[in-house]
Amino acid sequence: MSMADEKKIPLIAIIGPTAVGKTALSLSLARALKGEIVSVDSRQVYRYMDVGTDKVSREVCREIPHHLINVADPDQPFSAADFVRGAQDAISRIHARGFVPILAGGTPFYFHAFERESLCEELPSDWGLRERLEKLPKVELARRLEDVDPESARRVHPNDGVRLLRALEIFELTGRTATQWYTEQAARSGVRASRYAIFYIGLTQPYEILYERIERRVREQFESGYAEEVKWLLDRGYDPRLPALQGFGYRELVRYHEGTMTYEEALAGDVRSTKAYARRQRTWFTKFEHVRWFDVSQCGGAEALVSELVPMCECHLAGEE
RNA sequence: GGCGGGAUAGCUCAGUAGGUAGAGCAGCGGACUGAAAAUCCGCGUGUCCCCAGUUCAAUUCUGGGUCCCGCCA
Numbered sequence: 023m024s025m026a027d028e029k030k031i032p033l034i035a036i037i038g039p040t041a042v043g044k045t046a047l048s049l050s051l052a053r054a055l056k057g058e059i060v061s062v063d064s065r066q067v068y069r070y071m072d073v074g075t076d077k078v079s080r081e082v083c084r085e086i087p088h089h090l091i092n093v094a095d096p097d098q099p100f101s102a103a104d105f106v107r108g109a110q111d112a113i114s115r116i117h118a119r120g121f122v123p124i125l126a127g128g129t130p131f132y133f134h135a136f137e138r139e140s141l142c143e144e145l146p147s148d149w150g151l152r153e154r155l156e157k158l159p160k161v162e163l164a165r166r167l168e169d170v171d172p173e174s175a176r177r178v179h180p181n182d183g184v185r186l187l188r189a190l191e192i193f194e195l196t197g198r199t200a201t202q203w204y205t206e207q208a209a210r211s212g213v214r215a216s217r218y219a220i221f222y223i224g225l226t227q228p229y230e231i232l233y234e235r236i237e238r239r240v241r242e243q244f245e246s247g248y249a250e251e252v253k254w255l256l257d258r259g260y261d262p263r264l265p266a267l268q269g270f271g272y273r274e275l276v277r278y279h280e281g282t283m284t285y286e287e288a289l290a291g292d293v294r295s296t297k298a299y300a301r302r303q304r305t306w307f308t309k310f311e312h313v314r315w316f317d318v319s320q321c322g323g324a325e326a327l328v329s330e331l332v333p334m335c336e337c338h339l340a341g342e343e
Numbered sequence: 344g345g346c347g348g349g350a351u352a353g354c355u356c357a358g359u360a361g362g363u364a365g366a367g368c369a370g371c372g373g374a375c376u377g378a379a380a381a382u383c384c385g386c387g388u389g390u391c392c393c394c395a396g397u398u399c400a401a402u403u404c405u406g407g408g409u410c411c412c413g414c415c416a
Contacts (some may be wrong), residue, residue, distance in 0.1 A: 040380080065380060075380085103377040131379045134352060140376050147377050185375080191379095213344040269380035294369070299380055305373065
């Protein structure tokens, strides 16, 4: 083991699709390992969105500190770059205090950005510019990108408005193409080693069982005041077009309150979108390297899993891999 | 009981001036560099309700039947 490896901060990371049981496991591991949780969830960062995002309760947060939960208002854009900065900061503080940082959550893009440190600090964004560009038809966006950055144009599908917009935004704001930025950054990250040694624990479950759990969970959310939460956000003046309100459940319940969708349709739509999301998560997570995968429907229950995992984690934390 | 409308993919429906059919949604797979619970891409064999008739050929036309939905009794 080299000097560089010894200096790395060891982390535990729990990944897997929504409703597979990441939160429960993260709490058990935090108790067993003297850990604190770093939430890797693009929706739990927002305040006032509790029921729909399955946040842990205040009591639990008092017992086990949670980071990157409730750090933005629903109308404050929160980006993957904000996450990476926040996570790095939280991890330093947890580590300095002598506790174990446990990353847990279902947003694969955030894990990806964090591990690769793939977002350049210097790259800006500008929501006003996005709004202006958004008014143009996609073919026009694609044509412009073809002009300024043909390589990005080849990489981005002409129908993928969000990515066309981002590539154009980078060019407009910096005068240099996304391709140039990414090439430089790839060269840089090639020489700089990661500051962290991450032990990935992956939870899976056959879709048949996972889908049942998703259905049950969404039902519980609807019975626990999900509709009222969305009503409250709307009454407070939050624009339904905000990114924070585009998640499943939220967007359906907005339509329910507008009267363009029934309660039952909103529930069914939420379940469907959540299932589709679980599939997208799997597409991401199965590409992650060095993950210890556990099928939670086959490993003899959560408790058996915890007692198996604790020694493995301790081993990793001691730097023995 | 009478009159009309309908029966096609898991669902909602389009279509074939007769040559065995296709959209949206769902489902499945994939992509992803500052919106990521977002955004985007790919994948479509199904007794075209049943029986008979006309025809070289019927999911399509004709007759009968079954079921569903309206309206009238």
